Amino acid sequence: MNLGLTEDQALLSDSFRRFFEAESSIERVRASEPLGFDPALWRSLGEMGALAMRLPDDEGLGLFEATLVMAEAGRHLASAPLAEAIVAVRLLTQLGGDTELVGRVCAGEAVLTLALHDTGDTSQLVPGAAVADAVLFLDGDTVSLVRVAGKPASPLNHGSLPLASLTLKSLAREVVASGAEARATYLAAIEEWKLLTAAALAAMGRRALEVAADYAKERHQFGRPIASFQAIAHPLADRIADITGAELLVWWVVKQIADGSADAAGLIAMAYWWAAHASAEAVARGLHTFGGYGLTTEYDAQLYHRRARATALILGDPRDQLPLAGRRLWLGETAPLPDVGDVSIDFALGATADAFAAETQAFFDSALTPDWKARAHYSYDGHDWALNKALGERGLLFPLWPKEHGGRGADDYAAAAALAVWDDEGVSIHAQAVSNMVGQVAIRFGSDELKRDIVPRLARGEIISSLGYSEPSSGSDIFAAETRAVRDGDDWVVNGQKMFTSGANLAHHVLLLTRTDPDAPKHKGITLFIVPLEQPGVEIHPIHTFQDERTNATFYSDVRVPDSYRIGPVNGGLQILAWVLSLEQGGFGFVGPHRHALEAALDWARDAERGAGKVIEDPRVLERLAAVATRSRVSYLLFWRSMWLKEEGIADRAAGPMSKLFSSEAFLRDSNDLFDLAAPATLVRGKDKFGRIELEARHSAATTIYGGTSEVQRSQVAEASFGLPKSR
């Protein structure tokens, strides 16, 4: 996996950022209104080589590099039909058109654009046409060029874009090329335009949020910065997650095209919709954050807002891209794709990870019977001791652990790849996830005695762990824990109660968060222990959840724990928990179930009849399925990004919480939407198709709560992404 830019790409991106800072300052953007075209910027873009960027020759750059430039253009609201010109120049050259015109456009001396729709008979709004010297358009199998004599008037419009309404077939035209191949080349150019525009939209959204966050830090009401109100900070966190997803989705799609993925055409439509949707939400939130000032022309929030909305809508209703994506992904509709060139980024987990996943898969293929799968449950309730020990014997339980402790010394990619197999096979990962974490804590912070007592047995699959953080009155406020541990000779004596101690009925021990100094500030008096659950004084009471899952309340009365079972220094629990948090990778636990729910719904939609056809042929159904598929993909991308940042050692405190927030919220929303979509069949419980959707809809309700509620995640994202103060 590699989500970083090469040196050349970083240089390209930086130089265009500096370029647009100088040549597309907010003052210049404002001065170009209402036409939305800055002739001096256009000439400079020519000098920078931006317009020739995608010429189909050795000088041209790949589409990935072009999206980097478009992101900078979007961020700075460049007043120029840049995406249109980039693809039009490439298209005209590919079709052997007027090289003299191409030369002048590349030099920034002329403007070339293209019509987005194949509807030559009626008038259509053409982006950039109000300042264009020539317009390309498609009419059946014929690509033509119209030279615009005198600039057509640009109607006053929402985004102050240089649009013009043209009835192209009524104008004198030169035929550039004809035939199926010419048509395909044109349509591929439109697909490329969508990706370039999506990159610009995401960047506009990001910038609008940054500007709003800066304002929220400065603006005081009720004697404090408004950013310290969750009502202000939390929506910004949701929106930056959407935007980060939009950026990654564009990259992902470019890579999919390069890899020749059969899904690539559908994914382009998905990426365009998501960028339009995410940027619309972002700029609207930006505007609202400014209160009344956001509505005034004096402030910049409205500029981002108007430009982003108009840029997205010039193609038509962005939601039309969803049924289109659905037809391409699931009904066999095809579309010509642009040649994207070399793509350096890589989302693959790698050969080592694949091999480890294959080993895991081979084991499950031999071990799991259909009967076993019918009984499986994703929670601790699905825990199978024989299977756990068999995994342990083969070293398949804890790939991240060092070899001397029974692991494989593997990286996060291998672990993620293997656990995805567990999830797909219906093998519960709850016990693995908790034991994996507790084992790592013991290996790093535990005494020799503790390590000797629990680590080898965990690795062999003979015992599992459980977690004791939450209490009846301390959930999100984790450091308010009241369970006491008091030193007594070589032991500690524990008294108190924990809530949601899932797996305690199966586990050998609990990682217990206790208060050891009641007089210190609440987060400075916390110490962690490994408490064996068979110790006298431990009581475990079952609690049953609406997920068909058993969890527990655990009670501790004068439970003695040896000091050698203490984790980290006395009153040093905060640091240990911070380290534990750094192990977390955000939304790993939800990407699989989210996708399973989608796949079950797709099976249903392909199978069920409605009217004359299958349900999946209904555009409304396609629209909803495609929206779910988009969020499912964004969940994966945010998770992968979080994992990649961790592997690379790049500090980003927002990444894990952002992944957890987005994927759990998307899972909750989508599994419930699918529950509705396939109703009433989904009402029946079970493991197959519909039952799967029902199960995941219930499962999802827990995911926005455990592992830190969405509210806790939003605060972390807002603080780490924008430097906002702590919010309440």
Added chain:
Amino acid sequence: MRLIAEPALDTFREECRDWLSDNVPRAKRPHEGLALRDYDLAWQRTQYEGGWAGVSWPAEYGGRGLSVLEQLIWHEEYARAGAPPSASMFVALSHAGPTLIVQGSEAQKQRHLPAILKGEENWCQGFSEPGAGSDLAGLKTRGVIDGDHLVVNGTKIWTSYAQGADWQELLVHTDPERPRHKGISWIICDMRAPGIEIRPITAMSGLTHFAQVFYDDVRIPLTNVVGALHEGWRVAMTTLGFERGTGTIAHQIELANAVERLVERARTTISPQSGLSLIADDAVAAQLAQLRAEVAALRSLTVASVSRGMRETVPGAEGNIVALYFGELSRRVHGAALELLGPDALIRSESHNLPLHYLESFKWAIGGGTSEIRRNAIGERVLGLPRGPRAA
């Protein structure tokens, strides 16, 4: 909702409809400026002469003395007839007037209420300040007692239609000894008094209805204090209650009309892709149906709120529910118009200006209390949740 289906109310509704169909002005309404003011005042006078001004205002001050239900029916018929939006008369009719009716002295009522109904004066609002928006109680404009006058210094912002206004409902801090909302007074400010300066603000829609108003030693007689001195916060909350409750009725009906226009356009606009009307697309039809259902739900909320209001003289916190929903729905309705109707909807012209309506729709989730402030009020005063964290 049996109440509004009573036969007597049906007769009333017919009377409204008849009179409106004969009298709604056909001349195009100016967008801005003093021409707009003159137009609005003339139309108000016409309504007064026809016996339709102040349907629910007391008869002794020139109103009809009917209930809020008749007022609601009047607003509905008014909007259905395509009558001009209340615009520059909004503060006088929906804020200042109702506040004076409840809180004003007899002299204040006699002086202003008939004049408002007759179209002889219009009002603007002076509540928000550059540093006091959601935190209205943090306002800094000072009023210092000097004999039988208050001397006002400071500035107010987001004052709509300030240029054409005769009077202003103005909040000033009058007691430096008492913090925040305990030292505020609600006063009637003569907008022609010396020391007042008005600077227009251009909104992103291009309109200049907003202004910032500056006060430099403006002298206002103490007899213009409404309620008691330093008791203005209570008075202001009443006013905001009107704004958050029934005050948006006229705008709600305009919103319902916007949905109907959108449905009509979706019928008559041909999709370049399918060659059929837009509404033939099930997804479009479903979205329009949802919007229509939502404006209907909004109307029901309002009627319920009105019916509750008939048992209370002062509006309750439930009005926040209406205002919150209205603010959020406005943006969705006008946003949907921009998306559904294709790229042509981006164009701004005299005959259709969807971007203008869209850009203007954002203010409903900000002005008169942001959605966040309204949610707090609903949480605390309707659901009984504790107060959220406020002043540090």
